[in-house]
Amino acid sequence: MKDYLEKRGRLMAEAKAALDSGDLVLAKEKREAIEALDAEKEKYDKEAAGLNALMAMEAKAPTHVEDKSVVVPDLASAAPAAKMDVSAKERELEAFKAFLVGQPYDAAVLRKAPDVSNSANQASSNAVIIPETVRETIWKEMGERHPILNAVRMTFVKGDITIIKESSSGDEAAWYDEGTKVVDGTFGFATLELNGYELAKAVPITWMLKKMSMDAFMPYIISLIAEKMGNALARAFVEGKGKAGDSDSWKSQPQGIAVALEAETSTPQIVTYSASDDIDYDKFCDVMAKIKSGYYSGCAIYAKNTVIWTKLATIKDADGRPYFVTDPTRGGVGRIFGLTVYEEDAINDDEILVGNVSAGYVANCNENVSLYQEDHVTDRYTDYMGYAIIDGKVLTTKAFVLIKKAS
Template sequence: MTKYNTVAEAYGFWKNSSVAVMEARAKAIEKDIAEDPNADVAGYAIEAEALEQAIAEKRGAQPATSANAPAEVANTAKGEKDGEGAASKVYRSAFFKHLQGNKLTQAEQAAFDNVNAEARANAFNKLSDTAAVIPTHTLNEIIVKARDMGGIMSISRGFHMPANISIPVATPGAAASWHVEGAAVETEKVSPVPVTFGAYEIMRILSISAAVRTMSIGAFESYLADELTASVMACLGNAMVDGTGSGQGTGIVSGITWTDGTNKVTVAANKSLAYADIVNAIALLHRGYSQNARFVMNNTTLYTDVYGLVDENKRPIFVADPVEKGKGRILGFPVVIDDYMEDHDILFGDFRYNGWNMPEGIALDVSRDSSFTKGLIDYRALAIADCKPIVADAFVYVTKATA
């Protein structure tokens, strides 16, 4: 591969080539950056910018500028056409090159500036003037990974709505009835339950070796997605269990008023969980929520309190899944493991009526100053999010008394 020291040098080499040849080279560069962890990203950035200028000149267009890069030129330089804004592949490439400290092409710089100028005019303006919005593809990957981790988040309803907006959520309606021919049928008024998610900030600092600059974009994206899943999304997952609702999301345990005999079963401090307690919890669940109900508990509770329970015929009430470890059913209802649940605590209900909201995704800032002497780069992850139970009647709480 020919190495170019300046854009002018690369431009001089490619300016007499055909558009097809230059587009093919642009595709090859993108492929190598995405797949080869040892790719010379800085050198490729110089060549890609030169190719962009040469292609624009061949087509009679002005080279793209950071102020108004035409979408066609941006996509041509990449050899492809894709989505808009944070969903575009041009922005995705620009985002990760920005975090790595590598040079952006003019088209990438334009895409980067446009997306983040809009974001800073909205929700993230009070968080940072330089935060970059994470690409849509990466955010989707983070959410998928978070759901794959299991827990309450994996079975709750996710929203991506503006904060402080009331959202109507339908509850189970009355069943249809037999109709006598010719008789009038009364109209049923459906009353959705409104839910309003607040705007709370989640922040995490990630310190990564400066060697990240030499990683391929694909490898860096995968690494960053893992780190953000294990930090930002885990923070939200924890709040979904017992968040206080003050400066953070509201958890099911702390966000619902629990009353013994109504929506709560309390096991005496000197006793162990019994088969009757599980049956009572199922019986307390309001009508309309049992069809999709699940038991949620941590691993310790499952294997210490539940695993050995038997019914009146001495049959185990927990039936393990023969394929997936840690999964199974209690009296026919699926079991979900959530490590943020307290020992001896069990939630039972329809978790479609518990929700979380992340209206603007995740924004990242990068700093190369704070860890200068250690050769590290600091990344600050910022997210606006909230969570809360939507319908209290959809849940029952089983807990053990402390005294």
Template sequence: MGRKEYLEKRQTMLNEAKQLINSGKIDEGNKKMDEIKALDERFEAEAKANAALEAMEHVPQGMNLQNLTDAGAEGRTASAGTARVTEGIVMNGQRHTEEKLDYSSEAYKTAWAKSMMGKPLSAEEDAAYKMVNEAFTHTTGNTGTVIPKVVTAGIWQEIGEIYPYWNDISKTYVNGILTMIKADTSTDAKWYDEATKTEDGKETFETLTLNGCELSRAITVSWKLKEMAMDEFLPYIQKRMAEKMGAALGYGSTHGKGQPGSGESFKAEPLGIVTALEKQEDTPQISEYTKGALGYTDIITTRAKVKSGYAGGLAVYANSNTIWTEIANVKDQNGRPILIADVANGGAFKILGMSVKEDDSMLDGEILMSNASRGYTANVNKEISVTLEEHIKDRITDYCAYAIVDGAMVTSKAHALLKYKAGE
């Protein structure tokens, strides 16, 4: 099973688990999570077995990938499985014929971290680092180094915690332009008697195309800070990258401008869900309310705009200010607050059965009701990579993180937006 197939299967299963749990089918959701765990274990086992076997067959002479140690440390020995090779590449007089890139091992993580900290690499670490980055992944001189899988997983997890809308949307991992066909309108089936001929149905389709929008953020670290222990440095860089990249991804999925049109000069961005709803003619999925006077009727009127087929998995997204100054003050017809703590779900808050998720990408006053996993999709064209630049006089290092991502709304019927009246 290839990495892309694994990631796509895993994301599909995650979406199914979320829908089951949000629909109250806890036992079925737990079973689905067990299936995800089994998939992870299977992929990890296959990757380790393949890497170990191919390392024995293809490792260049004199290079011991099973003994990559942190020089001067407590004799830590990194795991096997760093060497994975590509057709047409010649190293040390040997031609390697099969693409087998592995950047998930502890060996590569150690080499990558030490290179980011400016620490010298042993001969084995240097060879492992170059094998992944120079020989097999770079196509231009300024391509960033591949971040170890364990680090990128942490970055994506932290981004999802800060920006839950980005975390909840469906994602694919396809290189290049991704084109999808989505249904636009469709006539319903009808009942007939035996003598009546079946009418022709009418189906119309739209094409959804996700291009590549370049995302880049710089992180500046002082030389003094780089002297911290490697076990402390990796979480620090991981957190900073999550903050920087997460802010852009969160903004892109909710308020991104999309592709520039005629006469527009902004750079291409994902088309955010709020932007997409506001671009609709007559904005049928949007309601407005007076600032400081949000009422129960405003909430239920907006909820009614979401098609019933998307009720499972529906959640509310708003920033902290909106949740606690607007939503928290709303009472139902019996005078009871509609924002209630869900004790069975760790105290998370709900309104009308919908989970309330605090998302800093939402603007003040915006209350988004959305089935994110079914109503919005994103494609990660290129995983996060990083390039560093040293500034000797200032004694600082710039770490520039880079990725290619695009996203767009799949259907407007899975969303409804409530916001301040114009001018407020």
């Protein structure tokens, strides 16, 4: 872990230096190196977790079994059967399926999730960390529903983290001769604190509905949790109010991009339109001009479906030809001025967000998605609660422009 943190810190510093100097090729190489390092760390953690699970199962194996093989329940039929040919990951997945529908499962395989403050979910036996393969499905489905989540740089670091960012770029370098003293620069640094705020969604499922097969029930419940948590997370990344003060009525949450832009003095990164001054070619040129150089590559446009087809798709040139080009092959619904347009329901009505999300916004998942469940016997239903700890903030507002209807 020490080597990992040291190497990652060094790469982050090198990437920052490359980005500050305008060397985008080197900055990209460092970013990819950081992502590769994080991927290796994740592989290590998964292998360690799998090995620990195997060791725990071996320790609990019956003493009369000479080869110390582990006998686990056949969860499909609830009858005991040997599972010697399946991997630890497959055993974890089968145990998770059984956990969802209340069948017996091998508790040594599933990792326990931490207790949460909600008194209704204090029983640690009702909380498990969702298996890696299922978590990947949840994040993937969130990204399919909300393209902005795919663009956010998400790290998975335990605890609060501090990110160093540029507060002022200062003067450019200058040329000197041998006898001239180099003038001190005015380059400024600032820090960005990423804490952790609880994101949770409870989904009540009737016992009759739980009677469906495990293979059908797991995708159903996972899709529900991915939809509800994805909606809230994408909304927070756009309109989140940030950390709540003592007198605030909302709960602490990530800082939204639109909120950060609207909080700036004179709102330089906001362009408005009205019925008498609608979005046209000239106004969109004004929008593009507000994106700081270096951030344009990687920019995209995010808006609700109605705004895309009533505003963006109707912008025409002098000959009446639309600038908007439908092109779903690039992941969005089309292109305009060279930028991919994504349908993003988290954006407010009558608003359009233009920006480089991967460069201008950062988020950290302090606690990855876990699942809690609680049975209500007399009412015959079960609460399934997805739970995670996440925070996100804007690195630089210069990577974004918000187009909104004038009030």
